[in-house]
Amino acid sequence: MNRTTRVYSILLKVVLLALVWWVLSDGNPHSWWIGGMAIVLALLAAKSPTSQFSISLLKLTLFIPFFLKHSILGGVDVARRALRPAMPIDPIMVDCVLRLPPGPPQVLLTNMVSLLPGTLSASLENNVLTMHVLDKQGSYANDFLVLEEKIAELFSVPVLSPGAGV
Amino acid sequence: MIDFFSILLLLAGALFFLAGTVGLLRFPDLYTRLHALTKADNVGLGLMIAGLALQAESLSAAGKLVLIWGLVLLAGASVAYLIARGALLRGVLPWKR
Numbered sequence: 001m002n003r004t005t006r007v008y009s010i011l012l013k014v015v016l017l018a019l020v021w022w023v024l025s026d027g028n029p030h031s032w033w034i035g036g037m038a039i040v041l042a043l044l045a046a047k048s049p050t051s052q053f054s055i056s057l058l059k060l061t062l063f064i065p066f067f068l069k070h071s072i073l074g075g076v077d078v079a080r081r082a083l084r085p086a087m088p089i090d091p092i093m094v095d096c097v098l099r100l101p102p103g104p105p106q107v108l109l110t111n112m113v114s115l116l117p118g119t120l121s122a123s124l125e126n127n128v129l130t131m132h133v134l135d136k137q138g139s140y141a142n143d144f145l146v147l148e149e150k151i152a153e154l155f156s157v158p159v160l161s162p163g164a165g166v
Numbered sequence: 167m168i169d170f171f172s173i174l175l176l177l178a179g180a181l182f183f184l185a186g187t188v189g190l191l192r193f194p195d196l197y198t199r200l201h202a203l204t205k206a207d208n209v210g211l212g213l214m215i216a217g218l219a220l221q222a223e224s225l226s227a228a229g230k231l232v233l234i235w236g237l238v239l240l241a242g243a244s245v246a247y248l249i250a251r252g253a254l255l256r257g258v259l260p261w262k263r
Contacts, residue, residue, distance in 0.1 A: 023229035071239075075182055075209025078201050082189030090263045091198055111243040114204050120197060122250035132197040132250060132260060 009054060010043070017042055053104050053155050063154050070116050070147075077117040081134065092136040093122070096129045099148050099159040109151050116143055168220050175217030182210030195261035196253050204246040208239055 021035035081089055100106050106129075110121045113131055118138050123130040133140050152159045189202025215235040222228040 019229075020233065023226050023233055025226075026224065026230075027226045071205070071212075072209055074205040078189060078205045079182055079185030079209075082185050082192060082202050082206070087192060089193070089198060091195075091260050092262075093260050110247060111240070114200075114243045114246050115208060115239075117205075118201070120201050120204070120250055121247045122197070122254045124247075130254065132201070134198060134201050 005054060012057065013043060013046070014039060053157070055154060056156070059154050059156070063150065066150055067112070067115075070143075074115050074117040078134065088135065090135050090137060092133050094131055094133050094140075096131065096144060098127045098129055100152060100155075101157055101160070102127065105151055105155045105157060108154075109148060112147060112151070113144070116140075116147060119144065172217045172220045175213050175220070179210045179213030179217060182206045182213065186210060196258060197250060197260050200246045200250055204242050208242055211235060211238055 017039045018035070021031075021039060025031040025035060081087060098106055098109065100109055106124060106127075110124045110129060113119045113121045113129065118134040118140050120132040120134075121129060122132050131144075149159055183206070186202050186206030189206060190199050193199045193202055212235055215231045219228040219231045222231065
């Protein structure tokens with residue numbers, strides 16, 4: 001990570017932390033001297049940025065609608081299955097070899113899989129994600145590949161080996 | 167008009183919480199129940215937060231609600247993973263049709 005991106009990343013953190021403080025303190029101007037100290041302490045306490053990975057604000061902004069849309073679809077899907085008298089579920093455990101590098105990209109993927117329609121992360125070990133699938137006839141395999149590509153795009157990393165083993 | 171949208175969003179949120187709870191009761195095993203809880207309740211909470219944010223007195227109060235939603239989302243996904251992983255390590259087999 002070069003100097004400019006490091007300064008940029010620290011500035012971004014300051015802005016985000018200041019936003020959180022503003023929200024927590026209801027914008028009370030007298031609280032800023034405490035808030036300012038809290039922000040500095042938070043910056044010092046936070047682990048030094050994992051130099052390999054960085055997210056641009058623009059890419060994050062583009063990622064949020066994708067995330068919202070799919071988590072709503074996930075909620076609608078599971079609600080429908082729970083409420084229908086026939087309860088159409090046909091579960092299976094699936095191992096997927098990940099195409100993302102270890103660290104933040106894999107962790108984000110693991111958390112997001114649980115919010116996507118019909119899948120739930122159960123274990124992440126040695127680049128293999130074990131997930132529980134609610135309906136094995138569904139399009140989960142394809143959805144998973146798309147999610148992986150979206151996260152690779154978000155972190156600006158390439159998807160590694162082709163074809164996740166499903 | 168704003169009140170109308172608030173009511174609509176809150177009712178829709180309640181419907182998702184209801185569906186999540188029905189799933190918790192009807193689904194056959196731990197893994198399928200986790201599906202119902204994480205996904206349906208997150209959407210339910212999101213809709214309720216949106217409904218309440220419309221009624222918030224200030225922008226920062228609305229921001230606080232959104233912050234709560236984000237934290238619950240993070241906690242929900244992480245805890246679901248931990249429970250599922252714990253069950254998997256203990257050899258709990260998934261229900262099959």
